[in-house]
Amino acid sequence: MTIRQLSIFIENQSGTLQRVLELMKKSRIQIIACTIADTAEYGIFRIICSEPDRACSELKQAGVAVAISDVFAIELDNQPGGAADVVGIFSEAGIGITYMYAFLLNGRGIMIFRTDQADAAREAIVRGGLHCLTEADLPTHI
Amino acid sequence: MIWNPNKECMSREQMRELQGKRLHKIVEYVYHHVPFYRNKLQEMDLSPDDIRTIDDIVKLPFTTKKDLRDNYPFGLQAAPADEIIRIHASSGTTGNPTIVGYTRKDISVWSECMARCLTAYGVGRNDVFSVSYGYGLFTGGLGAHNGVETVGAAVVPASTGNTEKHARLIRDLGITGIACTPSYALYLAETMERLGITKDQIKLRVGAFGAEPWTESMRTEIQDRLGLKGYNLYGLSEIMGPSVSYECSEQHGSHINEDHFFPEIIDPVTLEPLPVGQTGELVFTTLTKEGMPVLRYRTRDLCSLLPGECPCGRTNVRMSAIQGRSDDMLIIRGINIFPSQVESVVLSMPEFAPRYLLVVDRINNLDTLQVQVELRQDYFNATLDTPAAIDELSKRLAAKLKSVLSIGVKVQLKAPGTIERSQGKSTRVIDNRKLF
Numbered sequence: 001m002t003i004r005q006l007s008i009f010i011e012n013q014s015g016t017l018q019r020v021l022e023l024m025k026k027s028r029i030q031i032i033a034c035t036i037a038d039t040a041e042y043g044i045f046r047i048i049c050s051e052p053d054r055a056c057s058e059l060k061q062a063g064v065a066v067a068i069s070d071v072f073a074i075e076l077d078n079q080p081g082g083a084a085d086v087v088g089i090f091s092e093a094g095i096g097i098t099y100m101y102a103f104l105l106n107g108r109g110i111m112i113f114r115t116d117q118a119d120a121a122r123e124a125i126v127r128g129g130l131h132c133l134t135e136a137d138l139p140t141h142i
Numbered sequence: 143m144i145w146n147p148n149k150e151c152m153s154r155e156q157m158r159e160l161q162g163k164r165l166h167k168i169v170e171y172v173y174h175h176v177p178f179y180r181n182k183l184q185e186m187d188l189s190p191d192d193i194r195t196i197d198d199i200v201k202l203p204f205t206t207k208k209d210l211r212d213n214y215p216f217g218l219q220a221a222p223a224d225e226i227i228r229i230h231a232s233s234g235t236t237g238n239p240t241i242v243g244y245t246r247k248d249i250s251v252w253s254e255c256m257a258r259c260l261t262a263y264g265v266g267r268n269d270v271f272s273v274s275y276g277y278g279l280f281t282g283g284l285g286a287h288n289g290v291e292t293v294g295a296a297v298v299p300a301s302t303g304n305t306e307k308h309a310r311l312i313r314d315l316g317i318t319g320i321a322c323t324p325s326y327a328l329y330l331a332e333t334m335e336r337l338g339i340t341k342d343q344i345k346l347r348v349g350a351f352g353a354e355p356w357t358e359s360m361r362t363e364i365q366d367r368l369g370l371k372g373y374n375l376y377g378l379s380e381i382m383g384p385s386v387s388y389e390c391s392e393q394h395g396s397h398i399n400e401d402h403f404f405p406e407i408i409d410p411v412t413l414e415p416l417p418v419g420q421t422g423e424l425v426f427t428t429l430t431k432e433g434m435p436v437l438r439y440r441t442r443d444l445c446s447l448l449p450g451e452c453p454c455g456r457t458n459v460r461m462s463a464i465q466g467r468s469d470d471m472l473i474i475r476g477i478n479i480f481p482s483q484v485e486s487v488v489l490s491m492p493e494f495a496p497r498y499l500l501v502v503d504r505i506n507n508l509d510t511l512q513v514q515v516e517l518r519q520d521y522f523n524a525t526l527d528t529p530a531a532i533d534e535l536s537k538r539l540a541a542k543l544k545s546v547l548s549i550g551v552k553v554q555l556k557a558p559g560t561i562e563r564s565q566g567k568s569t570r571v572i573d574n575r576k577l578f
Contacts, residue, residue, distance in 0.1 A: 007527030009517055011557050039529045041554055046527065063559040065517050069524035098528060114527075 002070035004052040008045040009065035029055040033103035073133040076109035089128035145261035162195040164429035175220040215241040231279040232379040245432040255399045256289020259388035269295035274322035281383030286321040319348035323476045324356035328507035331367035341369040350375040353476035395448040395460030410468035421446040502573040512552045519558040
């Protein structure tokens with residue numbers, strides 16, 4: 001029900017994002033979605049990509065602070081209120097959303113969620129009839 | 143004015159004779175009361191009878207900060223516990239602070255020495271004097287306080303903090319003198335300007351500045367902005383506290399209370415005494431201390447002793463301004479900080495790599511300390527992938543550092559491998575203050 005996401009600690013300095021992206025380019029890893037949670041001094045660069053395991057180990061080898069976590073990738077109804085309905089299912093179940101970001105895949109809106117209660121989230125997703133992407137749904141290579 | 147011409151204006155011969163007598167006495171005293179010194183002297187095949195004149199001091203062993211730390215808390219105390227009436231503590235390098243106990247006579251000598259300082263600055267019975275060193279374990283506050291009471295001025299124990307209230311008190315009480323760190327004086331000047339308190343509304347005329355190194359340009363700025371004359375006040379808790387030496391109206395070198403604290407300048411590498419006028423490490427022997435006397439204590443402060451007579455009439459020797467340190471100690475807001483203290487905290491947290499960088503700045507006349515540490519790559523995991531989790535981690539480090547260093551620290555987390563590997567001690571510290 002979940003997909004793997006890379007989280008990378010980068011300093012808020014010119015060149016640090018570029019370095020990570022160059023490493024991924026060299027390893028032929030495709031980025032499917034990404035976002036940065038930024039603060040004044042650093043950022044957490046979160047990435048959905050092809051071959052997350054290989055990406056993680058190659059970044060680690062290059063000395064990058066990177067971790068893998070499991071996140072929900074939920075497909076939205078392509079109509080007004082689609083996002084509200086998904087988030088509504090979580091809040092009704094009293095599940096906190098740690099962070100969220102969204103991207104388009106083949107014209108469909110996908111929302112990535114990390115929650116503080118993964119098991120309760122699974123139940124709510126099943127109960128709410130939401131469709132979660134698996135890694136098999138993602139483009140694997142260019 | 144001179145508080146005690148009998149001691150401050152002694153002929154050199156009389157002074158050396160007095161110092162010699164006192165040195166013999168103190169060596170005999172520690173030999174019989176402090177096993178640490180007895181063992182040291184015995185190892186060197188020395189007995190108190192070998193120390194007859196002040197020139198014999200070169201035969202004696204040195205005492206270091208490490209010795210004080212190793213003998214924590216009371217190992218170097220010479221007086222029996224019931225004779226001790228006050229205990230101060232200064233920051234230690236690896237957790238153990240330096241403990242200094244004072245007997246009633248020590249406090250009385252301290253007050254006398256401090257009175258000499260204040261009198262040299264022109265402070266007397268008619269002054270209202272604010273002590274703005276921290277009151278507490280640090281010797282600055284209470285040390286200066288006793289001296290102000292001794293000369294008979296009215297002491298205002300302002301301590302540190304609440305600068306706005308303090309600025310108003312300076313105006314409203316007609317405070318004429320202040321003892322504080324030079325950087326605090328500048329901060330105070332700034333606060334007054336912000337509150338619209340002008341120089342002609344205040345009566346400050348004397349500043350006793352110490353506990354951190356300062357420059358002539360700082361002196362000019364403080365004097366100009368607060369409309370007072372600023373004098374150096376030097377001291378260290380291991381020897382006594384503030385009052386070890388003091389500037390006179392000449393503002394050229396600080397007279398040492400050398401009938402109580404005998405100064406030497408040594409080469410910090412060979413440990414050989416250096417001739418007068420040469421710069422080296424300042425070493426003090428307490429000649430009259432009862433609570434915790436020290437023989438040839440290495441201050442790690444670099445300076446020189448000034449040859450020649452002072453036009454003020456005092457004959458006690460002067461030391462130059464401190465020109466640096468022979469170790470890596472930093473003085474930040476009057477607090478002594480060793481990089482090794484930061485290191486021990488960083489090493490105690492597995493989340494961080496054993497590399498760090500201290501960045502010291504002076505922003506708006508207040509010293510700031512930033513500690514840069516690297517996140518350890520293998521410790522970065524999925525639970526750390528939010529700013530809240532990372533911030534919690536750096537707050538935890540900042541809190542630990544604060545409890546060890548006694549000052550607030552700004553922690554900056556760096557990515558793995560971004561702090562240059564240390565080639566020597568100098569690369570662990572970037573001091574942007576340019577104090578020496």
